[in-house]
Amino acid sequence: MKKKTTGIRYKFWIHLMVWVLYGSECTYVYTVTAGHPEIVLIENVQIFLICAVLFYSNSDFLLPAFFERKKYFSYIGLLLLSFVLNNVVHYLVLTVANPHWLGPNANYAYYTPYELGVGATWWWFQSILLSFGYWFARLSIKRKEEVQIIRTEMTKKEMAQLKLAQEKLELENEVLRTQINPHFLFNTLGYFYNKVEDTHPEVAEGIVALTHIMRSSLRKVDTDGFVSLAEEVDNIDYLISIYKMRYSNGVYINFEKTVRCHHLRIVPHTLITLLENAFKHGDMHDAAHPLTVRLEADTSHISFFIHNKKRFGPKEISNGIGLAYVAKHLEQVYPDRHLLHIDNKEFFYTLTLNITGEAAMTQQEI
Structure with missing residues (x-):
C-alpha cells in the first residue's frame, strides 16, 4: 500500500x-x-x-x-x-x-x-x-x-508441471527398480526352497517368508492403487521373522498391532519400507532397547510407530531412496491427511506416521 x-x-x-x-x-x-x-x-x-x-x-x-x-x-x-x-x-x-x-x-x-x-x-x-x-x-x-x-x-506453471512430471517419473523409476531386483530373486526362490526343505527347514521357512514378501511386491495393485492393510501386516510379520532367523533369534523386536478393522486398504509397501529402514540402521541386539513397532488402525485412522536404538559402525548399504519414496508417495496420495514425523537423535531414532480421516484410506466392501 x-x-x-x-x-x-x-x-x-x-x-x-x-x-x-x-x-x-x-x-x-x-x-x-x-x-x-x-x-x-x-x-x-x-x-x-x-x-x-x-x-x-x-x-x-x-x-x-x-x-x-x-x-x-x-x-x-x-x-x-x-x-x-x-x-x-x-x-x-x-x-x-x-x-x-x-x-x-x-x-x-x-x-x-x-x-x-x-x-x-x-x-x-x-x-x-x-x-x-x-x-x-x-x-x-x-x-x-x-x-x-x-x-x-x-513459466511458473510450466516449471510446476515439469517438476510434477519429473517427480512422477522418478517415482515410477523407483517402483520399477524395486520390482526388477525382487523379480530376479523370485525366480530362484523355488529352486532354493526345494534344495533346503529337508536339510535346513529353518532356511526353507525363511524362503517361504521371503517368497510372500516378493509376491506382494510383484503383484499388480488393484484398480484403486491400494492393497489391504492385512497384507501389509503379514509382510511385516514375514520381514520380522526373516531378520530373527538371520541373527538366530539374537535380535529384540516388539511388534504390537491393534487393528480393529481388517478390511482397511493402504498405499502398498508404505509400512514395510519404513520398517526396513529401521532394520538397516538400527541396533536390535540390545535387550534393554529393543526395536519397538506399534500399529493401530480403525475406520478413522492408521497410526504406525517405530522406535529403535541407532547402530554405530558398519551398516548395510543404503541409498536412502526408500524413505524419500514413501514421503513423496504419501504427499501425493494423502496431501492434507497425513503426518510423517521423524525424531532423529544422537542415539535413538523415532518415526511416527498418522493417516487420518475416512478419505485418507479406502475400505474394501465385505
Missing part, C-alpha cells in the same frame, strides 16, 4: 512539473510582446487549466471507457461535445469573465469571433492529440507488463 501511494505521489509531481515547464515556455513567448504581460499570464494559466481538464478527461476517461471498448460512435460523440464545451468555456472566460474580473486593463483582450474560434480549436486539438499520445504510451507499457506477467505465470 505504501509503495502504491509513493507511486501516485511520484506521478503527480512528474505531471505537475511537465505542465509547469510547458506552460512557462508558452507564457514566456506570449508575454514578451504583450502590452500587459500580467494579464497574458492570467489568461495562459486559465487556458492551461482548461487544457489539463481536456487532456485527463480524454486520456483517463473517454479513451479507456469508450475507445478501448470499441464504442467508437459514443467516443466520437463525446469528443465533439468536449469540443463544443471547450469553445463555450473559452468564450465565457476570455470575453465575459476576464474583462469583468481584470478591469479596464483587459480591454485589449477582447477577441473577434474568428480569433476566439481559431484559438479555442487549436488548444482543444493540441490537448486531445497530446492525450492520445500519453494514453497510447501508457497502454503500451501496461500491455507489455501484462504480457510479462502472463509469461512469468506460464
Whole structure:
C-alpha cells in the first residue's frame, strides 16, 4: 500500500512539473510582446487549466471507457461535445469573465469571433492529440507488463508441471527398480526352497517368508492403487521373522498391532519400507532397547510407530531412496491427511506416521 501511494505521489509531481515547464515556455513567448504581460499570464494559466481538464478527461476517461471498448460512435460523440464545451468555456472566460474580473486593463483582450474560434480549436486539438499520445504510451507499457506477467505465470506453471512430471517419473523409476531386483530373486526362490526343505527347514521357512514378501511386491495393485492393510501386516510379520532367523533369534523386536478393522486398504509397501529402514540402521541386539513397532488402525485412522536404538559402525548399504519414496508417495496420495514425523537423535531414532480421516484410506466392501 505504501509503495502504491509513493507511486501516485511520484506521478503527480512528474505531471505537475511537465505542465509547469510547458506552460512557462508558452507564457514566456506570449508575454514578451504583450502590452500587459500580467494579464497574458492570467489568461495562459486559465487556458492551461482548461487544457489539463481536456487532456485527463480524454486520456483517463473517454479513451479507456469508450475507445478501448470499441464504442467508437459514443467516443466520437463525446469528443465533439468536449469540443463544443471547450469553445463555450473559452468564450465565457476570455470575453465575459476576464474583462469583468481584470478591469479596464483587459480591454485589449477582447477577441473577434474568428480569433476566439481559431484559438479555442487549436488548444482543444493540441490537448486531445497530446492525450492520445500519453494514453497510447501508457497502454503500451501496461500491455507489455501484462504480457510479462502472463509469461512469468506460464513459466511458473510450466516449471510446476515439469517438476510434477519429473517427480512422477522418478517415482515410477523407483517402483520399477524395486520390482526388477525382487523379480530376479523370485525366480530362484523355488529352486532354493526345494534344495533346503529337508536339510535346513529353518532356511526353507525363511524362503517361504521371503517368497510372500516378493509376491506382494510383484503383484499388480488393484484398480484403486491400494492393497489391504492385512497384507501389509503379514509382510511385516514375514520381514520380522526373516531378520530373527538371520541373527538366530539374537535380535529384540516388539511388534504390537491393534487393528480393529481388517478390511482397511493402504498405499502398498508404505509400512514395510519404513520398517526396513529401521532394520538397516538400527541396533536390535540390545535387550534393554529393543526395536519397538506399534500399529493401530480403525475406520478413522492408521497410526504406525517405530522406535529403535541407532547402530554405530558398519551398516548395510543404503541409498536412502526408500524413505524419500514413501514421503513423496504419501504427499501425493494423502496431501492434507497425513503426518510423517521423524525424531532423529544422537542415539535413538523415532518415526511416527498418522493417516487420518475416512478419505485418507479406502475400505474394501465385505
